[in-house]
Amino acid sequence: MGLTKNDFNESKNTKEEFGVSTLLIHSDDILNGRTVNDVAPPINVSTTFRYSKNSDDWIPWRDQTQEQQNKLLNEDFVYSRLSHPNNIRLETNLNKVFKGYTTVYNSGLSTFNAIMTYVNPSQVFFEDCYHGIKSISRIWERNNSVKVYTKLDDIFDNLQEGDLVHLESPINPYGTVIDVAKYIDFAHSKKAFVVWDATFAPPPVLDPWKFDVDFVIHSLTKYFGGHSDLLAGALITRDSSINTVLKNDRIYLGTNIGNLEAYLLLRSLRTYEMRYKQQSANVADLVRWISENNDNYKRIGLKITHALLQKDTFVKDQLEGELTTPVFSLYLKDFETCKKFISNLNFFQHATSLGGVESLVELRCLTDPHIDLNLIRISVGCEDSKDLINDIKKSLENCLETI
Ligand SMILES: Cc1ncc(COP(=O)(O)O)c(C=O)c1O
Missing domain, CATH: 3.90.1150.10 (Aspartate Aminotransferase, domain 1)
Incomplete structure (x- = not known):
């Protein structure tokens, strides 16, 4: 298939366009058969992983290059709060269908908190959206004096560089769509960040990148999970350096997806x-x-x-x-x-x-x-x-x- 491990850039150069089902069934094939020739992806439940037997490989964390740390996150596992084979397999898969660098989390809401932590805005703007997004913003208002605006039109008088504009379309609970283009254009003219919660219209229904947003989030609990038996979220960027920061933050926020949930989700993607x-x-x-x-x-x-x-x-x-x-x-x-x-x-x-x-x-x-x-x-x-x-x-x- 020419689908390569955990790297969105490589796929950008291939001419072949695969359908969503094909991508979700095969994008993680690259990780097949490490130990046995199983067709169904296995679950690995370990929280901790043996270091290399070769003591030359034992490099203090503070002395490791970014590349060495990335290897620890993606291949040579250490501790499941950092990463584990199940979340890596899931991210390897989702990178293709989301056309970006995916970080998975233990819930949809964790993705928004991760963006707030990364952007650290002075002001956040949203309107009709999932109520949990509003409640997280209020926590940031309480603890960090972030100013919260509940009308998107407020950006035209108040938006400043480094602020965050949160869009949701289609909207929970109405299932209706809002006109987002004017908000995105204005936000970028002010050097503010824009996140689009596309939970209600996952691929191939909607392509938020067409509108040039900075972040896309999905509650994977919903359509990708599809069986009401797991909580998970995905945060996607097109910038690999942001993705690296997000993955490092996730280690200390403690919000990586659990082993079981990642396994269940991978199973669900096949029929999404x-x-x-x-x-x-x-x-x-x-x-x-x-x-x-x-x-x-x-x-x-x-x-x-x-x-x-x-x-x-x-x-x-x-x-x-x-x-x-x-x-x-x-x-x-x-x-x-x-x-x-x-x-x-x-x-x-x-x-x-x-x-x-x-x-x-x-x-x-x-x-x-x-x-x-x-x-x-x-x-x-x-x-x-x-x-x-x-x-x-x-x-x-x-x-x-x-x-
Ligand atoms: C649009 C939308 N975004 C985010 C979330 C939060 O997702 P989770 O429940 O996986 O944290 C929800 C949950 O209902 C939602 O509907």
Whole structure:
């Protein structure tokens, strides 16, 4: 395949363009067969690794060149907080599909904290985004007097060199897309950093590099994990020297992904694109049905938000192909009606998170302190869409009958 170990630059020069599934199934082949000829990547659970038997190799950490330290991180393992065979295999794989240098973490949120630690901004700007990003920013405000702005338009009057602008599109929980270009252009004119949380539109749905951002983050817990059984995050840059700093910081922040999670995630990557395609086709069916039947449920105040219902041209600039984000939100007229709707669903389990093969519904205010009480987030899974539509239909009818 010509896919080489842990080096994005080498792949830039190859003419062949591989599909996402091919990349996720084969990008770590280069690490195959170190001990046995297994097809399924093994899990290595060791936290500590023997030093070389040759005492000439024992060089004090402070005397090591960057190259020697990189070798310790990538090949000759020391301690699993630094790195381990599972996270290296995962990063080797993800570098290709993310088209950059990937550092994996023990959660999606750890990626944002890693960026804050690297950039060390005086000011941070965001608007609608995952609530955890807001809460981390508030910790930095409390401890380090970082100024927090909650409107992206505030950058036009306040942004300074070295500040951080956080973008999320499509947005959790609405599943809608925002026009990011003006924010990115302005931020770069001020020499500020821009991070794009693309969790809701992973490759090949969206290519944030097209918009020239500095960092891309993904909660791998969601679509890449896909089975609601692991927490992980990826932080990608196109600058190898930044990547080196991030990997070194991660040692001392203690945020490397665990052995088991890395193993589970590598297994999940193999089926990611199939799952995402099914979830995307399902959400299209559900959003179409709900928007076409909206009028029947006016009495219970049904409203829906999703990118497929947005007509703006910037939506297609971001979500270029046939795929779309498998999350949308519904509003019903009040808190009680929301509770009734959720209680009567069969296939949508009432739980937080998203991206798994099983459909979930959440009364979002149960975990998000910043959201409307009557907003219901739906994460569409891989079930048959006609069964999901029937489930929603029955529950809406029930709300109408008991109003
Ligand atoms: C858009 C987005 N970004 C980041 C995160 C945080 O990810 P994690 O839960 O893996 O820390 C989430 C979690 O829901 C999310 O939805």
